[in-house]
Amino acid sequence: MQPGQRRWLCGLACLAVAAAVAGGLSASTPEPRVQRLTEAVLTDHTQPGAPTKTVSLPDAWEHTAPSRDGRASYRIALPDDALATEQPALFLRRVGNVFRVQFNGEPVLSVGELRRPLPNYGQEPHLLRLPRHLVRATDNELVIDVIGEPRREAGLSSVWVGPAAGLEPMYEWAMNLQVRGAWVLTSTSATLGALALLVAWRTRQMVYGWFGLGNLIWAWRVSALHLHDPGPWAAVLHWMFELSYSLFVACMGMFLLMLVQRDSPTARRWIAAFVAAALTLSLANAWFNLPVLRTMHLLMALVVTVVTASFLGRHALAQHSRTGWLLLAAALTGGVFGLRDWITFRVLRDYEAYTWTRYAILALMLVMVWQLVEDYARSLAAQREATRRLQAALEAKERELERIYLERRDSDRQQAVAAERDRLLRDMHDGLGGRLVSAIALVQQMPAPTGEATALQELRMALDDCLTELRITLDSLESEQHSLGESLAEMRFRLEPSLRAAGIRLVWNVHDDALEARLPAGHTLQILRIVREAFTNIIKHAQATVVWLTLAREGETLRITVLDNGMVQRAGTGQPGPLSLQGGKRGMANMQRRASLLGGEVEVGPHPEGWCVDLRFPVPLPCDAAVSPALGGAVV
Known part of the structure; x- marks a missing residue:
């Protein structure tokens, strides 16, 4: 090998070693972790001259500022190490009604139009990939302008910042739980509700009617959360949304009680009183905008759920039936999920949490499917029993018809024999009997020859015996x-x-x-x-x-x-x-x-x-x- 070639090979080897070392150093550099930001500086533009203040995130306007109507700005300092990645991103679990996002003074996201009534995007998660060229070495700042209305559940959740690869799984999980799962639940509830109403109409059983009505109410309630632009009916829809939860609880309570045959007039009156109280509280909250009224409303629905579960528990213990235990499990699931949501949203005031109650209906759907299967099994068993009885009745009727046929055939045969016997008897009476009577008369009129009186007397007695024997035979063979x-x-x-x-x-x-x-x-x-x-x-x-x-x-x-x-x-x-x-x-x-x-x-x-x-x-x-x-x- 020439000296020049050796120098070229040595140079290439050195470059390869340097590249490997550089790659190892870069690979050993850790990827920035996702960080959760829970503090922001709030500027309330609905109150001119109001000082800025530091607030904790998540911030639910329903509890911190129930009457706020307009724009509020959240200024958040972003950690520099969280942005030190190839593709930095932000993840917002909830924000709304509508909002604008600025990064280092530049607008990067705008969601919703500024018109009254405001659209509502507060039920959807958002993933924002920050432009890399806007990232500073230090002092990166995020400003989120939230525009909301009273009674529309406006606010801002915590802010997650970090690499897009680390935030994307969080975003997909939130989308599946909050958006895609909601639409699947809506379509399932609507379909099963319509099917239950159809079954109720065909079978005239109101137990299915209550379940179908409750499912349709729940399907509307879940879909209403994702209705971005309610139009001029925003206030009415919000009031109906608040009342729909109690209506759903009432319908499902009637469904469960009727399923175990505990829907007494007293129970019906209590459920009617609950609906009337819920209507009163929802109207009062719509008028006065007091969060405590909604808290009382939801607590009352939770109490009704627990009372219904207690009724079902007593039934399950008394009857020891699988249906009773399944109903109890469904009611307890609804009660536990409702209690968790009530504590989370009404006591802890966690704006960024997602509700569990909407998925409690899956347990009720399972109960409904089980009940349909049970009814089908009972109907099939009843049909088989009816078929067996019908078959038995048919066989009995066939045997009866066969017996009647045999009796009729024997009767016809006996009538034919009797008719033939009567004919023979008439012939014997008119023929043989008449000849014997004539013979006896001739013998009686015949003068007895000399020496043959005894023989003539014996002939006369023999003819009398023949006539008597004939008469006895005819008497014994009469048809009567x-x-x-x-x-x-x-x-x-x-x-x-x-x-x-x-x-x-x-x-x-x-x-x-x-x-x-x-x-x-x-x-x-x-x-x-x-x-x-x-x-x-x-x-x-x-x-x-x-x-x-x-x-x-x-x-x-x-x-x-x-x-x-x-x-x-x-x-x-x-x-x-x-x-x-x-x-x-x-x-x-x-x-x-x-x-x-x-x-x-x-x-x-x-x-x-x-x-x-x-x-x-x-x-x-x-x-x-x-x-x-x-x-x-x-x-x-």
Whole structure:
């Protein structure tokens, strides 16, 4: 490497080292810190000749000069070290109504027009970047001219000075809390208030109406703070703004009390009295401009909030419900925030502080959303229960219709069967019955041939038996249902001539509890045929003089006995006993078969009094008695 090149490289290295050292020194120089200025020299231009005086910042005109109407200048000495930065800046949390700022004798900021009534910019923070060329080495001075009106919350907060990078986060936080958050809160309150009023209108529940009205009042109150130019209605709007807080507390008190069903007439009267007192105090303050009246007004609203919270606390302790505890939490939140603001603004008179009360409504919104969810859940549960009941009622109606259909079908079937049975009965009566009667008449008129009188007599008796059997069958199958006692009486009437002809006396013994037993027509026919078989056997073979027929009821069982004294009669004459049944074993089998169709049993045999046929069968249920089963065929 040439000597010249080495010299160039050494020179470049030295320059690099020098730059690094210079950079390190500059980096090690600390950035000036943000400083808060809390003293100023005040010149009140509304009182000519008034001496200047040193005041502490923040300075709220409502408390220090309630009647001041015009301009007041605040002269503030700025610390030199706070301005020793690349971009010095000022941060004002609150100032207004309108104001002008001069830095070292040069105007640097003008906010608001000088016309009556004055616009109001006192609710917005301001960040002012100071021109670097105006910064002096020493003796930097700031003059803020504040122009305000009575009852318009004019004044000046503390002044923060320092690098813009350190003041910008403070400014953004203040903008989010005081301006952007206020507009979000306004839109949310207005939307939820309109929704609550709509729900109240549709459901006719005033609890939602009070909540909706309170939200709309609160939305207007928050937005009114940022209304820069109220026009000629400034005084009226300020009075409405002061009264709106009490109206909001009254509406929310009614909402909370109605939600827990504690809105008694007494509570309503107390809330009405509170609104009347608030109206009186706000009008008096608007007329006399006395801060103590507004302090009393806000304290009264705070007391109402605390009393409402106590009611909700008692309800929550008594009911142990989540809704009650949530309402208590919302009321306590409002009470705590209100107490903090009252102490801050009315006792400490802190002009630069921001209100917390405006955000207490978020807790009430949460309560409202919870209540809507609860109502929706209850409505959904009620709808499901109504659907379940409707489904159950529909199923019950379907079952009833099905039952009615089956009953109607069975009734139609029974009517059809009855009609067909009536037709068959008429045909048997007019056809077979008529032929039997004609045959009997012919036999009676026929002269008996020699040696055949006995055969003719037996033919006549056989025809009579056929006619009697036909009559019994027709009586038992009539469509009009008769009791068992009536059917037996009909058979007695049919058999009386035959019994008298045979010299047999009938003893009728029917118990009252069995007399009205009603049986299906098929059952009645089987019973009559068993009894008829027994009587036929007695008339033809028993040679009896007395027969006893007994009908009795033993619990759920009916018992019919036919007892004759024929066996006893023959025992006295030494004659052998007759066959117990016509046809022997065949007759017994027919009786047993008929008894089994009835679900019962029959016993035939000797008795101390003679010969007995004993039939027992269960009493059918009413539903079974209503239907006539097709029992059996004839027994030969």
